[in-house]
Amino acid sequence: MDPRTSAQDVMRCDLCETAVVQMHCDTCLVNLCKACVGEHISDESKDHKVVKFQSRKSTLLHPQCALHDKKRCDMYCEQCDIPLCSACIVSENHSGHKILEIIEIYHTKKMEIEKENEEMRKSIYPIYEDIASDAEKRISQLDKGYEGIATTITNHGEEWHRQIDKLVNKLKAEVDNMKAIHKAALEKHRAEINQRISDIDDKIRKLTKLLESNDISLFTHHNITVAKFRKLPPIVDASFPNFTPIKFQEEPFQQLFGKLSSLSLTSEEYGYNSKLQQISPEAGSFPPIKKILDEPEIVTTIDTEYENANGVACLSEEQIWTAGNSSSIKLFNINQGSILQSITTRSGNGPSAIAVTKNGELVYADKSNRNVNIVKNKKIEEVIKLQNWAPLGVCYTSSGDLLVTMYSDENRKSKVVRFFGSTEKQTIQIDDKGQPLYSNGSFTKYISENKNLDICVSDWGANAVVVVNQAGKLRFRYTGLISAQNKKEFSPYGITTDSQSHILTADCNNHRVHIIDQDGQFLRYLYCGLNEPFGLCTDTNDNLFVAQISTSKVKKIKYLH
Template identity: 45%
Template sequence: MDPRHSAQDVVSCHLCEAHVPPYFCDICQINLCKTCAGEHLLDESQVVHRVLPITQRRSTPNYPKCSKHVTKHCELHCEQCDIPICVHCVSSGEHLGHRAVDILENFERLKEKLRNDLQELEESIYPKYQEIASNIPVQIAELNQNAKKLKSEISKRGEDWHKEIDTIINKMQSDVNEVESKQLTVLNELRDEINDTMSDITKNIADLKKILDSNDVYRNSEYKSNIAKFKTQSTTSKRNVSLPIFTFQMINTDELFKKFGSLLAPSKMESIIPAEISALDRPLLDVPKIITTIDTRSTTIRLQYVACLNDEAIWTKWDFNSIDLYDRNGKLLRSIQTKSGYTPVDIAVTKSGSLVYTDVFRHTVNIERRSQIEDLIRISGKPLSICSTSSEDLLVMVKDWTNKTKVVRYSGSTIKQSIQFDNKNQPLYSSGEIQNICENKNLDICVADWGGCAVVVVNLDGNFRFRYNCFTSTTNKPFKPYGIVTDSQSCILVGDSRVSFCIQILDKDGQFIRNIDCGLLHPMGLCVDSRDNLFVAEDRTGKIKKIQYYT
């Protein structure tokens, strides 16, 4: 009988199949008619029966039979052995010294756990799977769209190369045409000269024949030989003409790939379970640990910011006019120069994988597309830090001409939002120029205000949520927050670059959770990859530390 449809089935006696039986044995779990109920009570194969009106069925616990004493039911539970036992098991001494509890107490404890599991499955875990499942079509559409964009960029790169190659081919062919034309002129002039000489020789031959045929002594004595002249002309009239020799190098496919561009591999999928599910309620490590140290190119130039391109590569910004891309082994993949030739203030990676940076000297936000640097936004004021949002907007910290600092949200080059004051019309941010910004998973906007010694958080609408000020226990001095980033759990990670050299972890409401203290030296820029590995740029050492802080 299907329990989900039991209300639709006809209830009958299990022994004689009489319809609508009035009784139920709560021990044997069977329906009984009036006649069969009496007989069932006399059945000695079961030591005890409990026959009740059918309306009270399943009110008595169904005690399990003992596996060692088949005529007994287990009314106790051995906590050490974690098995049900009967009174004979206890008296036999087999569980001597073990703690035995009423099996109903253990039963209720298990029922409570089942209820908790059911509640969590229904109210928390399953809805999250539903949310992720509903988002997969959106991700598929985005994947298709981004793949089209990527292929379009590759095609455009190919078109650029074809244009350059066509230009080279046309130039070389033009050079060949020019040489050919010059040499052809020389040969045509030589041909005319030879033809004139051959005409003279023909005339000279005819004259010689006439003289030889005559007996005119005067004509013979007047004859002057032209043989020497014709011999000289036959020697000097020769022209060596030739075309340039075309030389080329064998095509090196690897070098072509390097110059054409490269596709950086996306992070490897470690599980078919989405990150949102596998990361639910992830516990923190008791002791965070450095799992990789990336040695970059210099310890003399200050390393300030890092931005993850993906799980395999990371952009770095120095106190210098270049931005470098390293792989996870510390190999330099690319290095680009800023358009102005000056140091960028901050760097970020957009959702589509493009590098953006702020240039305080040109008052611009720039973007790298197809290995070219383009102006994306022109700022009225000084553009400071920058981050890319989940909606592909850009959040830019801007210091205006009155030395007031604000957050400006751009969609493309269009201003969508400006955040500067709280609900009491007081400035949210200090007037300092070290203001680093990021977006949390709940769409809050988080700013590490170095000059204000605080982390300032507003919601999506720009309404003030909280200000986090922390004093270190050893010095009682306010920390100096520099790098800031958020992870998959909506935790806020902020680095103290001057006092404790720790990374502080806050929850999304600004409550302190713990420190990450791995012996860092002057931590500056922070970023996390898709697995919540934390990358920390050390200002003085030029090293990037990769830290695991979740289990």
């Protein structure tokens, strides 16, 4: 037996293929004997890290710099989202940017991936197993349920003798057909759940493999996708049809023998979510409860120096993008109040709305150019180009979709459109009665997604906040409160949501912010000395940022415990 191919043989050197492995190159991931180490490291194009075989993968593999040959990246630019070597840092390309040690990014990403892997393995995967078992149980109950119906029909048919056998057979055939439809629906559901389980299993294997890697590039480029698995499938079920016998009369048999009710298949969208809450109470859908402060606190105030500030979007806990009636969109340091960066729109006009992606990229809607743009590495790229429609508001969803409010140049109608990249996925325009959900014309319509995936639009033309569910079905309209405090008509402009699924809306004319819950119930006003609040956003710690159109100042407000 060839000792190099024997299954019982020890590992051999990758170079000579004969000597026993003693060393390992963490840079090249090559196994070596001591005699071959010199030959391997003679290749000076790489910075070889040779360690004892037992200590392999102990050295973190820093990524190669894309711009400078033979340079390894030790730092990371948060704004540009790229690794940097020493030569990159001294260049002017990253002047004023927040630079972090890449090892910090590695450890942060590793913790996130470990948490994701833990949730997938211990929380989500067991739930899908339970769902699959539940679907199997429902299928196993089909025969018993439908056999009972068939027996009732048969017994009743025997009383009517042979002249109605044909009708009996017809109705039994209908039962069999319903059973087939019911079973097919449940089997399809079971197949979808099993596929999800397979996807989760595959994801866990990939995450586990990633956690075993020492390649930092793999960690920095990994996108957390556990959110799509947190959204559990709907419960698919159906009520068994009933057979109602009728006593014999001299009437047509079809009417007298009895009527079989229709099969009713139902799909409850969030039927399994209670399982997720029980097993994984810290999952994204169940944040810790925070209460509204009795006395909100103004943390800081920033002067944007616009003539009219109307937009604000959080990049991080320390940085915000601002917009006004100017072609310049400015990035501010919150604590220092200084401008870190400025982007000029291509059209030369002020944006109708701004937002920030999960990756920290600025997005703005340009009503005059009828497009939506994204800023990457200080370069503006067109994402969506509209024909005969103009964008009014934009926001990114938890799933990475882009929601855009827009109005038509021709008939002045308004709608919300969901995009994935530049591909249109969904249009939301009318309610169940065929009536428009939103006011006609170019009235300001800002937009935000709630934690429960509801789509919230502040419709100034309708003096209302219009909230629909993920499928586009109207949930409620909030039109403000009629009281002595509200001296003027409710005028909603900026809109945002927080971790508690609160919906916050800027009431510009009445100089306050309304806070309502996810079902449209009024909770509280925020005053805080606001003067014509217009643009709103919240950061990851539920701090509220308010852009005041009259003073052009942005206030940071702490309003939750």
